[in-house]
Amino acid sequence: MHAVSRFFITTPIYYVNDVPHLGHAYTMVSADSFARWHRQISDDVFFLTGTDEHGLKIAQAAAENGMSPKEWTDSLAPRFQDAWRKLNISYDDFIRTTEPRHYETVQSFLKSVYENGYIYKDIYRGLYCVSCEAYYQEAELDNGNCPIHGRPVVVMEEENYFFRLSAFTDRLLEWYERHPEAVGPSSKRNEALGFIRQGLQDISITRTSIDWGVPVPWDSQHVFYVWYDALINYLTAIDYGRDLEKFELWWPSVHHIIGKDIIRFHCVWWPAMCMAAGIDPPANIFVHGWLLVGGEKMAKSAGNKVDPLELANEFGLDAVRYYLLRDTNFGSDGDFTYEALTSRYNSDLANNLGNLLQRVTTVVVSKLGGQAPKPTADSPLAVFAGEVMESARTAWSQFAPQDALEAIWSLIHEANARLEVVAPWKLELGSELENVLGDALECLRLVCIGLYPVMPDTSSEIWRRIGMDGSPEDGNALAALSWGQYQSSKVIEKGIPLFPRRK
RNA sequence: GGCGGCGUAGCUCAGAUGGUUAGAGCGCACGGCUCAUAAUCGUGAGGUCGUCGGUUCGAUCCCGACCGCCGCUACCA
Numbered sequence A: 001m002h003a004v005s006r007f008f009i010t011t012p013i014y015y016v017n018d019v020p021h022l023g024h025a026y027t028m029v030s031a032d033s034f035a036r037w038h039r040q041i042s043d044d045v046f047f048l049t050g051t052d053e054h055g056l057k058i059a060q061a062a063a064e065n066g067m068s069p070k071e072w073t074d075s076l077a078p079r080f081q082d083a084w085r086k087l088n089i090s091y092d093d094f095i096r097t098t099e100p101r102h103y104e105t106v107q108s109f110l111k112s113v114y115e116n117g118y119i120y121k122d123i124y125r126g127l128y129c130v131s132c133e134a135y136y137q138e139a140e141l142d143n144g145n146c147p148i149h150g151r152p153v154v155v156m157e158e159e160n161y162f163f164r165l166s167a168f169t170d171r172l173l174e175w176y177e178r179h180p181e182a183v184g185p186s187s188k189r190n191e192a193l194g195f196i197r198q199g200l201q202d203i204s205i206t207r208t209s210i211d212w213g214v215p216v217p218w219d220s221q222h223v224f225y226v227w228y229d230a231l232i233n234y235l236t237a238i239d240y241g242r243d244l245e246k247f248e249l250w251w252p253s254v255h256h257i258i259g260k261d262i263i264r265f266h267c268v269w270w271p272a273m274c275m276a277a278g279i280d281p282p283a284n285i286f287v288h289g290w291l292l293v294g295g296e297k298m299a300k301s302a303g304n305k306v307d308p309l310e311l312a313n314e315f316g317l318d319a320v321r322y323y324l325l326r327d328t329n330f331g332s333d334g335d336f337t338y339e340a341l342t343s344r345y346n347s348d349l350a351n352n353l354g355n356l357l358q359r360v361t362t363v364v365v366s367k368l369g370g371q372a373p374k375p376t377a378d379s380p381l382a383v384f385a386g387e388v389m390e391s392a393r394t395a396w397s398q399f400a401p402q403d404a405l406e407a408i409w410s411l412i413h414e415a416n417a418r419l420e421v422v423a424p425w426k427l428e429l430g431s432e433l434e435n436v437l438g439d440a441l442e443c444l445r446l447v448c449i450g451l452y453p454v455m456p457d458t459s460s461e462i463w464r465r466i467g468m469d470g471s472p473e474d475g476n477a478l479a480a481l482s483w484g485q486y487q488s489s490k491v492i493e494k495g496i497p498l499f500p501r502r503k
Numbered sequence B: 001g002g003c004g005g006c007g008u009a010g011c012u013c014a015g016a017u018g019g020u021u022a023g024a025g026c027g028c029a030c031g032g033c034u035c036a037u038a039a040u041c042g043u044g045a046g047g048u049c050g051u052c053g054g055u056u057c058g059a060u061c062c063c064g065a066c067c068g069c070c071g072c073u074a075c076c077a
Helices: A022-040 A056-064 A069-086 A100-115 A165-178 A186-197 A226-231 A244-250 A260-277 A308-315 A317-326 A338-368 A382-397 A401-422 A431-451 A456-465
Strands: A006-015 A044-052 A093-096 A119-129 A134-136 A154-163 A219-224 A254-259 A284-288 A291-293 A334-336
Touching: A006 A022, A006 A244, A022 A044, A022 A069, A022 A254, A022 A284, A022 A291, A022 A308, A022 A317, A022 A401, A044 A069, A056 A069, A069 A093, A069 A308, A100 A119, A100 A226, A100 A260, A154 A219, A154 A260, A165 A186, A165 A260, A186 A260, A219 A226, A226 A260, A254 A260, A260 A284, A308 A317, A308 A338, A317 A338, A317 A401, A317 A456, A334 A338, A338 A401, A338 A431, A338 A456, A382 A401, A382 A431, A401 A431, A431 A456
Parallel strands: A006 A044, A006 A254, A044 A093, A254 A284, A291 A334
Antiparallel strands: A119 A134, A119 A154
C-alpha cells in the first residue's frame, strides 16, 4: 500500500467588483481540468477558488449603490459562484475574503510575520493621483501628470506598516536556485528572477485611509492592504493556525494556477511572506498567459470582454471548455476568435469525435442489433492506443492539456482510419466485423477517460451510449488506460449527433 | 536605457547537443469510400526556417550585427 497522493490546486481569487469573463473562465477551466484529472488517478484533491472582497474600489462601489461593503459583496459573490457552476467547475471550497475564518487567518499569519521582526512602521511618501486614488512611481508619470487622468499628482504621506521584503532578496534567489521547478514555465520564472535580481524594496502593507479591510491586530488604526490579505486565502482554506494536522496535509505541496498579470505578487511577495511567517513557500506556481480576443487584451475599456456563459449557450459548454484548452498553449498567451472556435468545433468535435461515435454506433446497431463486441488483444490499434494514452497521462501531469488533447485526437484519427480500411459496413457477420467494431468501441472508452477532465458531460454521455456503467471518472484512470478493458455484451445506443455541424 | 523572449508552409504553431528529402493541424487541390453530422480515409502542392556576415567539411538550429514584434523594469487590482 502506498500513501495517497495529495493534489492541492488553487486559482486566483477574483476581485468581486469585476464581472466573470472569458479570461476568468480560461483559468477556471484549466484548473478544473487538472483537478478532475487528479481525482481520476485517485489523488486526494483539494481545489480552491474564491473572491477578493476588500479594497477601496469595493468600498466606493458599495457607497455609490447605497449599501454597506459587506452587503455589496454579498450581492456580487454569487455571480462568480453561479458562473462557475454553469461552467461545471468542480471546486471543493469557495473562499470569500470577508469570511470570519479569513480574518482570523490573516491576523494570525501576519502576527507571526510581525513577531518575527519583518514588519515595521514608517512613513510612506508617494506621488498620488486624487482621481485614481492611487500612488504612482515617477517613471510612470506623463510629464509629472497622472498617466490616466493627465492631471498633476500630489505628494502624499501616510503612516504605514511595511513588510521587510528587502530582507528576502537573497533568500528568494536561493529558493529559486534550489527549486527550479517551483515557478513555470521557465519564461515566467525568468521574469520573476529578473525582478528579484534588481533588488527588492520594502513595501507598505497597511492603510489608514480606508477601513474596508482586515484590521491589523496590533494597531486598530490600520487595515491590511488588499493584496496582503488576498494571498493568504490559500492558507485560510486549509486551516492555517487552526488545524495543524490539516494544514500540514496540504502545505506546501500546492499548485497555484495564476495569470501572468499577478506574477509579482505570487512569485516574489508570496514566497517571501511565507518565509517571513516561518512556513515553506508554495511548491509550485504555474503561470499561464492571457487569453486575448482577436489579438487584443481583454479589457473593460476596450469593450471586448467575452461572456463565457453566452458562448456556452451558443456552442455548448464542453465545446467551449475544449476550445479553451486545445487552442492555446497553457503558459503562453492564447487568442480567442469566433472563427477559431467554430473551426475547432466543426473539425475536431463534429467531424472527428462526434462522427466517429455516430458511425460506430450506427453499424453496431444495424449489423449486430446493438450488442457490442469486445476488442481484440492484438488489435493493430492496441500499441498505438497505449502510446497515446501514455502521452496523455504525461501531458496531464505536466499541465499541458493541449498536448493531452492532441494525443487523444490522434487516437480518434487512427480509429477512423482503421474503420476505412476494414469497412465493417461491407462485411458479413463474423469475427472480422466484430473485431473492428470492438476495437473502435475500446478506442472510444479510452477517449472518454482521457477527455473527461476537459469535457466531463460529453465524456459521460459517450460512456453511456457505448453501454458502460458508471462514469469515466470511476476507478483509477491509470489502471483504466491499458488496452482491452471494454466489455462485450454491452448494449449500444445510437443517439442524436453530439455536435451538430455549425455554419 | 537595462534584462529577457520571439520572427519556420495561406493560417495557428512544433522542431533539432548543427548532418541525407524541415514537420503537424486547419485551409486548398486531386483521388477513394458511402457506415457516418457531404462526415471520413489516402495523396499532393508549397517554405531560400526575418536580413546580412562569421565559425564549421556542413547552420534554419552556434556566434555577431541589423530589421521587426513582444514581455518585465514595484506598492490600481
